[in-house]
Amino acid sequence: MSTHAKRERLLLADLLEAAGPGAPTLCEGWKTRDLAAHVVVRERRLDAAGGIMIGALKGRLDRVQGEFTAKPYEELIQLIRTGPPKFSPYSLKQVDEGANAVEFFVHAEDVRRAQPDWSPREVDPVFAESLWRRLEKAARLMGRKAPVGLVLRRPDGQTVVAHRGTPVVTVTGEPGELTMFASGRQDAAKVEVDGDAEASAKAIEATLGM
Template sequence: MSRFARSERHHLADLLLAVGPDAPTLNEGWTARDLAAHLVVRERRPDAAPGILVRAVRGYSERVRRTIAAQPYPELVDQVRRPPFWSPVSNPLTDELANLLEFFIHHEDVRRARDGWQPRHLPAEMQTAIWRRLPSLARLALRRFPGSVLIQAPGIGETSAGRAGDRLRVVGPPSELALLFFGRQRVARVQFDGSPTLAERLRSARLGI
């Protein structure tokens, strides 16, 4: 595992235990228990994991997730903390690519659902690692967005996404931009510059993978 994917995993597991199974998350309708079960399905149930993304088999995936969620909560969180070595998304060859954003986003899903949260100060190397994933993430999230979006992380890089038309500039650290393009607009600390109409559409768009 990369050290950042691993650290985000363990920080999330610690937080899940600290807040308890019924704590809210930014994922609509999901408690901490539901979120933990989602991660277990993703890593340990290759028969059900496709339903996370594929609507046609989502019903089966949800049934499996609810069954897993019924386990004792400490055991559930321990499965999040200790991924199986054979998992397609969590083995040493795939962990950096598959899990850095996954665990960073879900860590923030729990953190930012609580009162009094503040953005964390992340290591520069971690911000750079997140940035490397931003161009493809933004292009996917904005593939139908009716405008051109210039995305800037000061001191790190810039990229663009969306379609031709009115222009909008979005500025922030890579971690906050990642939250934005994963559909967490209401908690993402970014700045908008340009068309007010496009800015409002981006704030309210259904984004995410």
């Protein structure tokens, strides 16, 4: 596994273990047990994971995820730590980095930021650049349902357009915070939102993410 994906995987496993199976997360309706089951199913049950993106397969996904949710919590944590089986495409280094580094970063923050005593996390500059590069590629997809124009802006002035339209709302923050905002965690992202009041409220309440 690649450095960023492996680090975020292990951090997520540690956070889930420390929180216990019944802790809240930023994922609506999910406790930590549900989130752990989702992570395991996504990379170990490809026959069901398609339901994450394809509505017609959601019934199968729900059944399989229910089965994994019923497993001992400690077993789920260990499956996350050990990573995908060799037959999974996620076991390939490039696939792991491309598909899991951001996924695990967001889910680790889903656990951290749902706790009342959370504080901003330092993201190392190399990983921050990696998060930004992925935002540049995925922003239009993540922002496709925004009801207003949406621009993501780094403090150094670099921008990416997540959705074209008017009025325009500009969201400024570090790459990790912009990743959380664009992933649908607007309320938990440490960002500045600039635009008229009504448009800004719509951006904060919009359905964003993959």
